[in-house]
Amino acid sequence: MSEDHSLYARLTATTAPASVIWIRLYVGAVFFFEGIQKFLFPDELGTGRFDKAGIPAPGFFGPLDGVFEIVCGALILAGLLIRLATVPMIVDMLGALLITKLPILWGDAPLFSGKSGWWDFIHEARVDLAQLCGSAFLLIVGAGAWSVDARPTRGDR
Numbered sequence: 718m719s720e721d722h723s724l725y726a727r728l729t730a731t732t733a734p735a736s737v738i739w740i741r742l743y744v745g746a747v748f749f750f751e752g753i754q755k756f757l758f759p760d761e762l763g764t765g766r767f768d769k770a771g772i773p774a775p776g777f778f779g780p781l782d783g784v785f786e787i788v789c790g791a792l793i794l795a796g797l798l799i800r801l802a803t804v805p806m807i808v809d810m811l812g813a814l815l816i817t818k819l820p821i822l823w824g825d826a827p828l829f830s831g832k833s834g835w836w837d838f839i840h841e842a843r844v845d846l847a848q849l850c851g852s853a854f855l856l857i858v859g860a861g862a863w864s865v866d867a868r869p870t871r872g873d874r
Contacts, residue, residue: 728800729866731859738796738863744851745793747844748806752786755779769827770817782809793855796864803856810849818842 731737755763763783767775785805792802818841820826824833829841860866 728798729859731799731861731864731867733858733861735862737855737858737861740851740854741793741796741799741860741864744806744848744855745790745795747790747848748786749790749794752783752788752790755783755786766828771827772816785809796860796866799855799860799864799866803852806852807849807856810845810852813845814842814849818845 751762759765759779764775764779767779767782772778786809789802789806792798793806817826817828818838821829821832821838821841822835826832826841829837832841
């Protein structure tokens with residue numbers, strides 16, 4: 718077995734059950750459609766939102782985030798290279814939580830004026846936390862039996 722095949726095999730290996738598809742469908746669809754919306758509604762969800770949140774170079778990072786969410790969301794939906802696809806999405810969700818949601822705890826959130834404290838934070842962060850947990854789960858278990866990653870490779874047949 719070549720080293721490249723071994724790396725590919727390690728990245729795509731999964732013994733997770735077919736039911737993992739439910740997590741993949743949810744996580745992948747949310748990322749995919751949120752990425753598209755960054756381009757459909759740039760002022761509210763893309764560049765404009767990144768600017769309002771104080772993220773530097775919003776004209777670069779807003780669209781870049783949208784592209785990553787579309788591509789990684791599609792890979793997650795297909796169950797293709799899922800471990801690689803979840804890593805940038807975990808970083809994405811950690812960034813969203815740290816930059817846009819955590820400031821709600823002390824009342825300094827530019828995207829959520831008037832909201833502060835634990836209950837407002839946990840309410841506003843619910844989707845980000847679900848996406849983070851779902852992505853981490855998929856990173857650990859892989860794509861599951863009903864995925865492109867689970868298909869046997871030519872050398873495995």
